[in-house]
Amino acid sequence: MAKTLVIHPERCTACRACELACSMKHHGEFNPSRSRIQVNLFLDDALYIPTACTQCDEAWCAKICPTNAIVRDPATLAYKVLDDKCVGCKMCVLACPFGSIVLFPEKGKAEKCDHCLSVDGDPECVKFCTPKALEYLDEDTEVRLRQMATAKKLKETYKEVAA
Amino acid sequence: MASRKKKHHVIIGASAAGLSALEAIRSVDQECHVTIVSKEQAPLYSRVGLTHFLDGTVKASGMNTRGAEYFQQLNAGLLAGVAAVHVDPTGRTVKLSNRKNLAYDALLVASGSSAVIPPIRGARLRGVYPCITRHDALAIDRALVGARHVVVIGAGLIGIQAADAVVKRKKKVAIVEQMPHVMPAMVDPVAARLFEELLREKGHTVCTGVRAAELVGKAGRVAGVRLESGEILPCQVCIIAVGVRPNLEFLEGTAIQRRQGLLVDAAQRTSIRHIYAAGDVAETTDMFSGQRVVIAIWPEALNQGRVAGLNMAGHPTTYEGSMAMNTTSVVGLPIASLGLWHVTDAVEYRIHADLDEAKRTYRKLVFKDGTLVGAILVGPNVNLEAGVLHNFIRTRQSFTAGADQLTAGPVVWGRILRDNRLAGATQ
Numbered sequence: 153m154a155k156t157l158v159i160h161p162e163r164c165t166a167c168r169a170c171e172l173a174c175s176m177k178h179h180g181e182f183n184p185s186r187s188r189i190q191v192n193l194f195l196d197d198a199l200y201i202p203t204a205c206t207q208c209d210e211a212w213c214a215k216i217c218p219t220n221a222i223v224r225d226p227a228t229l230a231y232k233v234l235d236d237k238c239v240g241c242k243m244c245v246l247a248c249p250f251g252s253i254v255l256f257p258e259k260g261k262a263e264k265c266d267h268c269l270s271v272d273g274d275p276e277c278v279k280f281c282t283p284k285a286l287e288y289l290d291e292d293t294e295v296r297l298r299q300m301a302t303a304k305k306l307k308e309t310y311k312e313v314a315a
Numbered sequence: 316m317a318s319r320k321k322k323h324h325v326i327i328g329a330s331a332a333g334l335s336a337l338e339a340i341r342s343v344d345q346e347c348h349v350t351i352v353s354k355e356q357a358p359l360y361s362r363v364g365l366t367h368f369l370d371g372t373v374k375a376s377g378m379n380t381r382g383a384e385y386f387q388q389l390n391a392g393l394l395a396g397v398a399a400v401h402v403d404p405t406g407r408t409v410k411l412s413n414r415k416n417l418a419y420d421a422l423l424v425a426s427g428s429s430a431v432i433p434p435i436r437g438a439r440l441r442g443v444y445p446c447i448t449r450h451d452a453l454a455i456d457r458a459l460v461g462a463r464h465v466v467v468i469g470a471g472l473i474g475i476q477a478a479d480a481v482v483k484r485k486k487k488v489a490i491v492e493q494m495p496h497v498m499p500a501m502v503d504p505v506a507a508r509l510f511e512e513l514l515r516e517k518g519h520t521v522c523t524g525v526r527a528a529e530l531v532g533k534a535g536r537v538a539g540v541r542l543e544s545g546e547i548l549p550c551q552v553c554i555i556a557v558g559v560r561p562n563l564e565f566l567e568g569t570a571i572q573r574r575q576g577l578l579v580d581a582a583q584r585t586s587i588r589h590i591y592a593a594g595d596v597a598e599t600t601d602m603f604s605g606q607r608v609v610i611a612i613w614p615e616a617l618n619q620g621r622v623a624g625l626n627m628a629g630h631p632t633t634y635e636g637s638m639a640m641n642t643t644s645v646v647g648l649p650i651a652s653l654g655l656w657h658v659t660d661a662v663e664y665r666i667h668a669d670l671d672e673a674k675r676t677y678r679k680l681v682f683k684d685g686t687l688v689g690a691i692l693v694g695p696n697v698n699l700e701a702g703v704l705h706n707f708i709r710t711r712q713s714f715t716a717g718a719d720q721l722t723a724g725p726v727v728w729g730r731i732l733r734d735n736r737l738a739g740a741t742q
Contacts, residue, residue: 192729
C-alpha cells in the first residue's frame with residue numbers, strides 16, 4: 153500500500169533528532185548536514201519546518217536520470233537511488249525544484265529520502281520524533297486530502313514568493 | 316475505424332533524444348510502428364556516465380541505460396550496430412549500413428555528436444584518446460592502469476570531468492585550455508579560478524590561454540604534449556576533449572538547412588517535411604536571448620526528443636527553447652551553472668555575486684527586470700538550491716518584492732514555506 157511521510161510543522165519542537173537519526177542510519181554518523189530530512193529553523197519567528205522528499209508522482213529526478221538509477225517502489229510508491237546505477241552526474245540535483253535530492257562528493261552518489269527503503273523500509277526519523285511531527289502512514293483518503301491541501305498551499309506559496 | 320496502414324516512424328540514435336522521442340510517441344500512440352537505428356552495438360549506455368566509469372564511481376555496466384526488454388515493452392524495433400548511410404527525403408527512406416532501406420512516415424534525426432580531433436601532429440599516436448563513446452572510456456580505463464602522467468587537452472565539461480577522473484585515479488594531470496580559463500562555456504573567470512587554484516594546490520598543472528602544438532611520440536606512443544609556448548608536458552596518456560560536432564554525414568546530398576546543427580522550428584521540425592531533429596544535432600532557439608544555439612546537454616535532449624516525438628505522433632507540441640545548464644564536481648568541489656550567467660552588462664542586468672575565496676564558495680545571480688535569468692553556484696550551495704533556482708529560471712518567475720528575496724542567502728524550500736506563512740499571518 154502507498155505510504156506517506158506526513159509532516160506536521162506545528163508539532164515540531166526543533167529538537168532535530170530526526171536529522172541525527174537519519175544521518176546515523178544512512179551515513180553512520182550524527183551529522184545533520186548529511187541528513188535527508190532537514191529541519192528549517194526560523195528562531196525569530198518560532199517556526200520550525202521539517203522538509204524531505206515529497207516522492208512526487210511525476211518525479212523529475214527520476215525522469216532526467218541518464219541511467220535510470222532512481223526507481224519507484226511499486227508497493228510504497230517511494231523512490232530510491234540504486235547505488236550501482238547512479239553515476240553521480242547530479243542531473244537530478246539540477247532537476248528537483250525542491251532541492252530534495254543531493255550529492256556529497258565523498259560518497260559520489262545521489263541521495264534522497266527513500267523512507268529508508270534502501271535499508272529496512274522503516275523510516276528512522278519517525279521513530280525518534282517524540283512530538284509526532286513526523287508520521288509514516290498508509291496513504292488513505294484522509295492523508296491524501298491533507299497532501300492535496302498542502303500541495304495547494306505549496307502552489308500558492310510558490311506564486312506568492314515568486315509572483 | 317477506417318483501416319489505414321499503420322504509420323512507421325524511424326528514429327536515428329538511441330540516446331537521450333531518441334529514447335525520449337520513443338517514449339513520447341508511445342504515450343499517445345500505441346499502434347504505430349517505431350524503429351530505432353543505433354550505430355553503436357548494444358548495450359545502450361549513457362555518455363553522461365563515461366567519466367564516472369573512468370573515476371570508478373560505477374562499473375562499465377553502470378553506464379547502461381536500457382536493456383532489450385525496454386524495446387519489447389515499448390513495442391519498438393531496435394537495430395543496434397547499424398548506421399544510417401543516406402536519407403532520401405522524396406522517397407522517404409533511410410538507407411542503412413546493412414544495405415536495407417527503411418521507409419518512414421516521420422524521421423527523427425537524433426544521431427548525437429562525435430569528438431573533434433584537432434589537426435595537430437601526433438593526434439593519431441597510441442595512447443591518445445577522445446572521450447565520448449563507451450569504447451573510448453574502456454580504452455582510457457585500460458591505458459590509465461600503467462600511466463602516471465596524463466594530459467587533457469580541452470577543459471570543457473568532458474575535459475574537466477576526464478581530468479577529475481584522472482585525479483581520482485591518483486595520477487597527475489595537466490590540463491591544456493586555449494581559452495583564458497577552464498570551463499569557458501560553463502563558468503565565469505572568477506569561478507574558474509577557484510578550480511584552477513584547487514587543482515594546482517593538489518599538484519596538478521593547469522595551462523590556460525595556450526594551445527597544444529604537437530603530441531610528441533616515442534616508438535609510436537604518446538610521450539608528451541608540446542605547447543605553443545614551447546613547454547613540454549610529459550604524459551603516457553593524452554585525452555583530447557576540444558569539442559564535438561554533430562553526426563550528420565548521412566544527410567549530405569539533401570537540401571536540409573544546417574548551420575552548426577540542423578535548423579529546427581519550435582516543433583523540432585527541420586527544413587525538410589517529415590524530418591525532425593533533437594539533441595546534439597539540433598540548432599534550437601535560446602529561451603532567453605532568442606538566438607540560434609546548439610545546446611548539447613542531456614536535459615535539453617530529453618526535452619527536444621519529447622517535443623519531436625509528440626509532433627511526429629500528430630500531437631502538436633511546442634518547445635519552450637533551450638536553456639544552458641551544467642553541473643559537475645572537480646576535486647570534490649561542486650559547481651553548477653544555469654542560464655544567462657555570462658552577461659556583464661550591468662545596465663540591462665542586475666548582477667549579484669558573493670565570493671568567499673577561503674571557503675571556495677561562489678554564488679552569482681543574474682536578474683533581468685526582476686526575473687532571475689542565470690546563476691553560478693560553487694560549493695555546498697549546489698546541493699541546496701541549484702534545483703530550486705533552475706526551476707525559477709526556467710519558469711520565468713518574477714520577484715516583485717525585490718531580488719533580495721534570493722540574494723539574502725540560499726533559497727531552500729523551507730524558507731519559501733516560511734515566507735508564505737509569514738505573508739499569510741500578516742495579511
